[in-house]
Amino acid sequence: KQEVTQIPAALSVPEGENLVLNCSFTDSAIYNLQWFRQDPGKGLTSLLLIQSSQREQTSGRLNASLDKSSGRSTLYIAASQPGDSATYLCAVRYNTGGFKTIFGAGTRLFVKA
Amino acid sequence: GAGVSQSPRYKVAKRGQDVALRCDPISGHVSLFWYQQALGQGPEFLTYFQNEAQLDKSGLPSDRFFAERPEGSVSTLKIQRTQQEDSAVYLCASSLVGGANVLTFGAGSRLTVL
Numbered sequence: 001k002q003e004v005t006q007i008p009a010a011l012s013v014p015e016g017e018n019l020v021l022n023c024s025f026t027d028s029a030i031y032n033l034q035w036f037r038q039d040p041g042k043g044l045t046s047l048l049l050i051q052s053s054q055r056e057q058t059s060g061r062l063n064a065s066l067d068k069s070s071g072r073s074t075l076y077i078a079a080s081q082p083g084d085s086a087t088y089l090c091a092v093r094y095n096t097g098g099f100k101t102i103f104g105a106g107t108r109l110f111v112k113a
Numbered sequence: 114g115a116g117v118s119q120s121p122r123y124k125v126a127k128r129g130q131d132v133a134l135r136c137d138p139i140s141g142h143v144s145l146f147w148y149q150q151a152l153g154q155g156p157e158f159l160t161y162f163q164n165e166a167q168l169d170k171s172g173l174p175s176d177r178f179f180a181e182r183p184e185g186s187v188s189t190l191k192i193q194r195t196q197q198e199d200s201a202v203y204l205c206a207s208s209l210v211g212g213a214n215v216l217t218f219g220a221g222s223r224l225t226v227l
Binding site: 004034036041042043044045046049089091098099100101102103104105106 | 146158206
């Protein structure tokens with residue numbers, strides 16, 4: 001079964017700390033991987049999209065890496081801020097999964113001021 | 114439009130009622146997806162449209178769920194004879210083409226079935 005798992009489920013850190021969120025997937029034959037942010041009661045906002053041929057993507061304080069052979073992706077957040085508090089979701093489109101994108105359950109991040 | 118628009122934002126239905134949820138994607142986006150998100154979980158795929166064609170409906174949980182996109186733009190997700198387990202947030206997303214591009218999500222429609 002094609003699944004996406006995120007660890008940890010929740011994380012609380014003090015402001016200014018660098019942190020890493022983890023995502024693992026069960027099949028290395030992926031088309032792309034996206035990281036999203038979801039604020040309470042809101043929809044999802046795309047943060048970074050990594051195509052299968054890429055190893056990482058960067059946007060501001062965010063860096064996402066992709067290692068297909070180990071079935072892992074990490075989202076690195078530098079110098080965390082209280083405004084980063086949200087749920088972060090990892091989503092994978094597999095080569096053989098048709099058009100669907102499969103989501104993990106997310107990591108709830110709280111950055112304390 | 115500037116983003117994906119969904120309506121209604123909140124819907125309360127009595128068990129057994131039919132509901133219709135609307136999604137207005139970004140203009141020019143070929144692909145449209147519907148997802149269901151239960152509390153504390155990630156979104157679960159329901160169905161996918163490419164223009165007006167429904168290419169994948171493998172995620173629809175039962176034949177009470179029906180989706181359409183007749184003119185390749187606005188889409189409606191209809192749930193007949195709602196049940197309590199249908200309570201969730203229904204998210205719509207669109208992208209330029211397939212899953213190759215960034216998915217842009219709407220704010221969702223929160224359905225509560227009493």
